[in-house]
Amino acid sequence: MNDYIVEMTNITKSFGDVKAVVDGQFNLKKGEIHSLIGENGAGKSTMMKMLYGIYPNDSGTIKIKGKEVQGLTPNIAIKDGIGMVHQEFMLVNELTVLENIILGFEPTKNITIDFDKAKKEIQKYIDTYNMDIQPGKKINQIPLGEAQRVEIIKTLYRGAEIVILDEPTAVLTPQETVKFFEILNSMKADGKSIVFISHKLKEVMEISDRITVMRDGQYMNTVNKEDTDIDELAKLMVGREVFLNVKKKDVVVGETVLKIDNLWTSGEKELSKIKGISLDVKQGEILGIAGIDGNGQSELIEAITGLRKVEKGKVILDGEDITNKSPLKIRKSGMTHIPEDRNIRGLNRKLSIKDNMIAVKIDKKPYSKGLVLNNKEIDSFTKDLIERFDVRPTNPEILTEALSGGNAQKIVVAREVDADGKLLIASQPTRGVDIGAIESIRKILNEVKANGKGIILVSADLDEILSLSDRIAVMYEGKITGILDAKNGNENNIGLLMMGGKLGHNDSEDIGGNL
Amino acid sequence: MNFDSIFDYTLIYATIRAATPILFAALAAAITEQGDITNIGTEGIMLTSAFAAVLVSYTTGSWILALIVSMIAGVLMALIMAVAHIKYKADITAIGIAINMLALAITKFGIKQFLGTTGSFTDPKIVGIPKINIPFLEGNKYLNGIFNNWSLMEIFGIVMVLLLTFLLYRTVWGLRLRSVGRFPMAAETAGINVNRMKYQVMIISGVLGGLAGAHLSIGYSQMFIENMTNGRGFMGVAAMFFGGANPALAWVGSLLFGFVDSIGGRLQAYGWPSQFVLMLPYIITISVLAFSMWRKKRREEKAKSSLTIATVKN
Numbered sequence: 014m015n016d017y018i019v020e021m022t023n024i025t026k027s028f029g030d031v032k033a034v035v036d037g038q039f040n041l042k043k044g045e046i047h048s049l050i051g052e053n054g055a056g057k058s059t060m061m062k063m064l065y066g067i068y069p070n071d072s073g074t075i076k077i078k079g080k081e082v083q084g085l086t087p088n089i090a091i092k093d094g095i096g097m098v099h100q101e102f103m104l105v106n107e108l109t110v111l112e113n114i115i116l117g118f119e120p121t122k123n124i125t126i127d128f129d130k131a132k133k134e135i136q137k138y139i140d141t142y143n144m145d146i147q148p149g150k151k152i153n154q155i156p157l158g159e160a161q162r163v164e165i166i167k168t169l170y171r172g173a174e175i176v177i178l179d180e181p182t183a184v185l186t187p188q189e190t191v192k193f194f195e196i197l198n199s200m201k202a203d204g205k206s207i208v209f210i211s212h213k214l215k216e217v218m219e220i221s222d223r224i225t226v227m228r229d230g231q232y233m234n235t236v237n238k239e240d241t242d243i244d245e246l247a248k249l250m251v252g253r254e255v256f257l258n259v260k261k262k263d264v265v266v267g268e269t270v271l272k273i274d275n276l277w278t279s280g281e282k283e284l285s286k287i288k289g290i291s292l293d294v295k296q297g298e299i300l301g302i303a304g305i306d307g308n309g310q311s312e313l314i315e316a317i318t319g320l321r322k323v324e325k326g327k328v329i330l331d332g333e334d335i336t337n338k339s340p341l342k343i344r345k346s347g348m349t350h351i352p353e354d355r356n357i358r359g360l361n362r363k364l365s366i367k368d369n370m371i372a373v374k375i376d377k378k379p380y381s382k383g384l385v386l387n388n389k390e391i392d393s394f395t396k397d398l399i400e401r402f403d404v405r406p407t408n409p410e411i412l413t414e415a416l417s418g419g420n421a422q423k424i425v426v427a428r429e430v431d432a433d434g435k436l437l438i439a440s441q442p443t444r445g446v447d448i449g450a451i452e453s454i455r456k457i458l459n460e461v462k463a464n465g466k467g468i469i470l471v472s473a474d475l476d477e478i479l480s481l482s483d484r485i486a487v488m489y490e491g492k493i494t495g496i497l498d499a500k501n502g503n504e505n506n507i508g509l510l511m512m513g514g515k516l517g518h519n520d521s522e523d524i525g526g527n528l
Numbered sequence: 529m530n531f532d533s534i535f536d537y538t539l540i541y542a543t544i545r546a547a548t549p550i551l552f553a554a555l556a557a558a559i560t561e562q563g564d565i566t567n568i569g570t571e572g573i574m575l576t577s578a579f580a581a582v583l584v585s586y587t588t589g590s591w592i593l594a595l596i597v598s599m600i601a602g603v604l605m606a607l608i609m610a611v612a613h614i615k616y617k618a619d620i621t622a623i624g625i626a627i628n629m630l631a632l633a634i635t636k637f638g639i640k641q642f643l644g645t646t647g648s649f650t651d652p653k654i655v656g657i658p659k660i661n662i663p664f665l666e667g668n669k670y671l672n673g674i675f676n677n678w679s680l681m682e683i684f685g686i687v688m689v690l691l692l693t694f695l696l697y698r699t700v701w702g703l704r705l706r707s708v709g710r711f712p713m714a715a716e717t718a719g720i721n722v723n724r725m726k727y728q729v730m731i732i733s734g735v736l737g738g739l740a741g742a743h744l745s746i747g748y749s750q751m752f753i754e755n756m757t758n759g760r761g762f763m764g765v766a767a768m769f770f771g772g773a774n775p776a777l778a779w780v781g782s783l784l785f786g787f788v789d790s791i792g793g794r795l796q797a798y799g800w801p802s803q804f805v806l807m808l809p810y811i812i813t814i815s816v817l818a819f820s821m822w823r824k825k826r827r828e829e830k831a832k833s834s835l836t837i838a839t840v841k842n
Contacts, residue, residue, distance in 0.1 A: 067717070088719035103714040105707045116707050117718030119700040126700055279832035286834035324835050491834065 017076075018043050018206055019064065019095075019175060024073035026059055033059040037073065038232040039225055041175065041206050046197060048209045048217040051227035051250055052447050053418060057210050058100070060227070061177045065097040066090040091117075096168025097177040102160050104152045111135070111148040114167045138166045141203070142196050156284060157184040157307055158193075165196070169205075176200065177208040182216055183473065186305055187508035194220050212250070214243045226250055251448050261459070261483070261499075267296030270331050270467035271317075271436050277325035278316040280491060285309040287316060288491045289326070294436060294467040299458065301482025301499070302471045303507055309491035310471045311353060314440050317469075318350050319343040320358075331435050344373065347435035351425050351442050353471065355418075359425040362414035366404065367395040369413055370428050402427035403453065419450030426454055430461055437461055440471045455481060475504060489513040534794045539787075540674050544682055547786025549574075549748055551685045552740030553764020554771070554778040555692060556733040561773040562696060563729040564709040568624035569609050570737050571761025572631030577602045577741025579635040582654060582752040583642055591655045595742050602738025603731055605631065610730035614723050628761075636754055643752075650751035657681055657747040681743040688736070692775040705729065740764070759810065766813045770820045781816065788812045 017040045024037030034056040041047050049057045063070045066085035075082055077093045090097075104113045111128065114135055120127040132148055139146060144162040152160060161184060168176050178197075182190045197207055197220060211217050217224060218238060226233040226249040233249050248254060271294040280286030287309050294300045304310055315321035317328055319340040328336045335343045344350075352358035360369050371391050374380050379390045395409040404423045406416075413421055422442070429437060439458060443451040458481060462468055472478050478485055479502055486496045487510035494510040506516055553570045560567040577598035585594035609627055612618040636646075643649045657680050665676040696702035707715040708725045716722050744760070745752050763785050770784075771777025792805040830836055 065717075086719075087717050091719055097717070099717070103711070103717045105711040105714050107710050108703075108707060112703055112707075113714075116703060116715070117720050119703060121700060125698045126703060277834045279829070279834055281832065286832070288834050324833060 016042055018078050020074075020076040021060065021064060022074050022076075024060065024063065024075070025071045026056075026063060026068060027071060032230055034063075034070075035230040036232050037063075037227070037230070038235075039064075040235075041208060042223075043174075043206050044201060044204050045222040046201055046207045046209055046220055048211060048221040048224045049227065050211055050214070050217055050224060050246065052212060053445050054229075054447060055227040055250070056230040057227050058179055059230075061097065061179065061208060061210060064090070065095055065177060091171050091173070094172060094174040095177065096171055096173025096175065098161065098164040098168060098179060098181060100179040100183070102164055104160055104163060106153040107151060109149060109151050110146055110155065110163050113152060113163060114148075114170050116167075118171055135166060135170060138169050142169075142199050144196055153282060157305065158186075158189050161185070161193075162196075174204070175206045175208070177210070179210045180212075181209070182211065182213060184306060186511040187475070187504045188512055190216065214246050214250075217246070218243060228252060261481070264297040264463055264465070266298050266483075267465060269293050270296050271469070272329040273317065273326070274329070275326040276313070276316060276323060276328065278312055278321055278323050280309060280312045282307065284490045285312050286491045287312050290488075290491075290493055291326075292486055292493065292496075294469055296435075296467050297462060297465045298483040299462050299468040299470050299481050301478040301485040302469060302488060303475060303478045303485055304473075304488035304511055306473045308488045308511075310488055311440075312491070313488070314350075314353070314438055314469075314471060318348060318438065344432075344434075348438070349429040349432045349434035349436070350438045351429050351440060353440035353444070355422050355425050360413045360421060363412065365410050365412055366399065366416075366424055367391065367409035369424055370395050370398050370409075373428060373432050398427045398431060402430075402457075417447070419446035422446045422454065423450060426457060430457060434466070436467045436469070438469045438471075441473065442470070443472075443474070443477060475507060478507075479503070487511055530798075534791065534798075537670055538673050539790055539794075541678075542790035542793075543783055543786040545679075545748070545786070546789040547782040548679070548682045548685045549740055549744045549760050550763050550767055550785050551779055551782040552681075552688070552736050552743060553761045554767035554782050555688055555764075555775055556736035556740060557765045557768040558771070558773045558775055558778045559692065559736065560729045560733045561768055562705050562709045563726050564712070565613065565620055565726060565729065566624075566765070567606075567609070567730075567733055568621060568762065568765055569605065569627035570733070570740075570764050571757055571759070572624075572628035573602045573605045573734060573737030574741040574744065574761045574764075575628075575631040575635055575755065575757045576605050577738040578745035578756055579638055579741075579752055580738075581742035582649065582745045583638065585656070585746050586643070586649075586651055586654045589653065589655050591657050591746060594655070594746055595657070595739070598742035599735045599738035602736075602741065603734035606730045606734030606737065607727075610727050614726050614730075632755060635752075639752065639754065646754075648751060648753040648756075654746060654750045656750045657743065679743070679747045681739065681747045684739075686779075689775050689779045696775065737761070759813075763809060763813055766817050770816050772824075784816065785809060785812060 019041040021037060021039040024034055026034040037056065037060050039049065039060055049060065051057045059068065062068050064075060066087045066089055075085065082089065111131060115131045120130045135148060138144065144166060146159055146162050146166065147155065161181060165176065182193065185193055201207060209220060221238050223235060223237055224241065224246065225235040226246060228250060273290060273292045276287055276290045278287040285307055290313060292300065302310055312321060316323050319338055323336050327334060330346050330348060333346050335346055356362060371380060371394065379387055380394065381387060392409065399407050399409060402423050404420050404427065413424060426442065442454050442458065458468060458470065470478065470481055479499065482499045484496060485499055485502045485507060487494050487507055489511060490513060494513055495516060509516060553574055556570050556573065557567050580601040581594040581598040584597040585591055605627055609623050612623045613620045639649055640646055659677045659679050660683065662676055665671045696706065704715065704720050705725055708720065708722050712722045744756065767781030767785060768778045770781035788808055792808045796802055796805045
């Protein structure tokens with residue numbers, strides 16, 4: 014009666030006390046593109062990791078091609094024709110593209126690996142789906158978009174008929190996404206079945222045949238694309254109406270608060286070295302920095318905040334030269350910083366909410382005097398912040414590692430905003446947090462701006478850049494490819510700059526920066 | 529001081545001779561390092577095997593049997609580490625230290641219990657690993673001095689370097705191992721059993737460490753002394769780091785140690801204080817490690833700098 018090649022029914026999965034999936038339902042038809050959508054933490058990745066055999070399911074049944082499977086492992090899943098492209102690529106940096114693709118399924122000649130045969134085999138996929146890759150390069154020498162194609166070819170090479178893609182467009186420019194969708198459509202035409210995990214509704218509406226929505230580990234509904242629209246999907250995902258596009262407040266722009274002059278700095282990859290960037294930020298404005306992850310945004314922010322050595326050029330904060338000063342000195346000069354990775358630089362996960370909140374003020378009166386802490390003052394300070402920024406749970410002694418992404422991020426935001434500096438750097442401030450927290454963090458950033466502070470906002474999420482920024486600088490391979498007034502910015506012209514292109518006169522009237 | 533008699537042609541073989549025990553240790557450490565296990569227990573594996581080799585050779589009169597038993601002893605020690613580290617997730621450095629102390633204690637006990645002496649044991653009944661004599665070379669002083677009368681193990685050491693290089697870079701097993709050491713999650717999603725690979729390299733490490741120990745006690749010398757490895761296992765680990773876990777480069781590191789060791793012996797003959805000469809290998813270990821780490825850091829810094837012109841074409 015059914016033509017499903019995958020059926021997952023009544024699935025549950027817990028990690029310790031956390032229920033990741035309470036009621037999971039999912040089925041896949043042959044030759045369809047089926048989107049699985051939901052907020053961060055809705056359980057969509059967990060569902061697919063169970064299908065791929067990474068986690069065992071606690072209860073429920075999984076059927077592949079009509080046959081119930083138990084004790085699934087990645088090995089068995091691969092044999093059953095399932096391939097998965099993870100959000101974080103499973104590629105070994107030090108090995109070549111070719112070695113990565115054949116890993117685990119190496120063709121052999123006597124006892125050695127038959128690299129020639131492997132190359133020929135792979136060329137087939139490159140030709141069929143029009144995916145260009147360079148087999149001889151090492152992974153750490155190729156851009157992210159290419160690494161993703163390598164991942165897809167890897168699954169195909171392993172004989173996948175069902176390809177699971179976990180948030181694949183997060184690393185692509187809008188233009189690359191268009192090309193990527195062409196690849197997916199040609200795979201579909203070739204009879205492959207595709208699971209597309211995403212929370213970008215516009216893309217989901219473009220590429221899917223059917224859409225399944227999850228919320229808080231629960232299955233909500235499965236709908237045909239023709240029968241739904243973005244608003245309905247958003248409501249299904251979040252459970253209420255969503256207002257992510259905060260109204261921009263027009264604020265009087267004041268003096269220059271940060272001036273970056275011809276900055277050069279080292280990079281983790283060749284493409285992320287900063288090669289001569291000049292920017293300035295004024296009081297009362299948000300300067301958005303757009304670009305695909307890994308084009309030097311992290312390195313730029315590290316150089317400004319003293320975490321990475323400036324090799325050439327100057328950073329001036331409110332008239333004071335802070336180039337290559339220590340992070341602490343730079344902080345004391347009025348820099349505040351919401352780091353891109355809250356679990357590494359933003360928080361000490363093994364310490365309590367209280368300890369994390371007081372961290373930047375611990376040496377100041379009235380919180381300490383000499384070597385002695387004033388716990389009464391610290392307690393009342395923490396309670397005040399927890400209330401003002403709506404952090405939950407409200408017990409200040411709870412360790413931050415126990416908190417959800419959104420609440421953990423609110424602690425960082427609260428600490429940095431309360432520090433009341435001259436400039437706030439917000440690096441990926443809403444990455445991996447729920448929609449409620451996104452709303453409130455975006456509102457807070459707008460308030461900070463209204464108070465006359467300068468803000469640098471780095472985000473890989475173009476919608477976020479567009480909805481918050483007053484001016485937008487676009488980075489590509491360690492340089493600024495263009496600075497535009499937010500009024501003139503849109504997906505097309507920013508996307509073009511994100512790929513290193515230049516804008517003609519009809520794309521935008523206002524192009525500045527060092528093109 | 530006569531430089532000619534220190535740096536003459538006999539130094540070549542002396543270097544290889546002194547380097548071989550360290551080479552086997554370096555290979556034992558290199559193979560596990562490729563699987564992301566830094567095996568500082570090499571020292572203990574080696575010491576235990578050195579004792580086992582002398583004991584078996586003395587009691588049975590067979591060097592082949594001695595070699596086999598020493599490899600088994602090495603594997604047993606390595607397996608203790610493997611189970612503790614892989615199955616019970618214990619810190620590898622802590623277990624390594626524990627294994628090294630255990631080896632000291634076991635051999636001290638063994639020499640008293642089975643050989644009835646303390647400190648050191650030597651006896652004519654110990655049958656050593658044979659040397660390869662090629663009569664044809666004896667006519668030429670230089671060829672004879674450099675290439676003749678190599679111990680079987682010295683030849684085998686070089687064979688092992690080639691064999692491991694081939695295994696690591698040309699075979700399926702090698703590719704999988706390199707992926708396991710660098711990104712275990714990627715290996716796992718490729719259906720590779722990461723833990724099984726780790727057990728395998730630990731066993732191989734035990735075999736190589738066993739050969740290192742046997743060579744030391746019945747090849748390089750024909751005796752057993754308490755703590756006779758005397759840091760050679762650690763030097764092997766240092767040589768491995770020097771070569772970045774690449775067998776051929778680790779060999780170069782071992783030769784460096786062998787070279788210093790040989791020079792040291794000759795310097796002693798010129799009245800250099802023996803304490804200083806005995807110190808040399810350790811000074812070199814520290815210097816080599818410091819230098820190779822510094823060079824690695826410099827290279828990385830240079831590669832990351834925005835001011836250097838990229839060598840990688842895009």
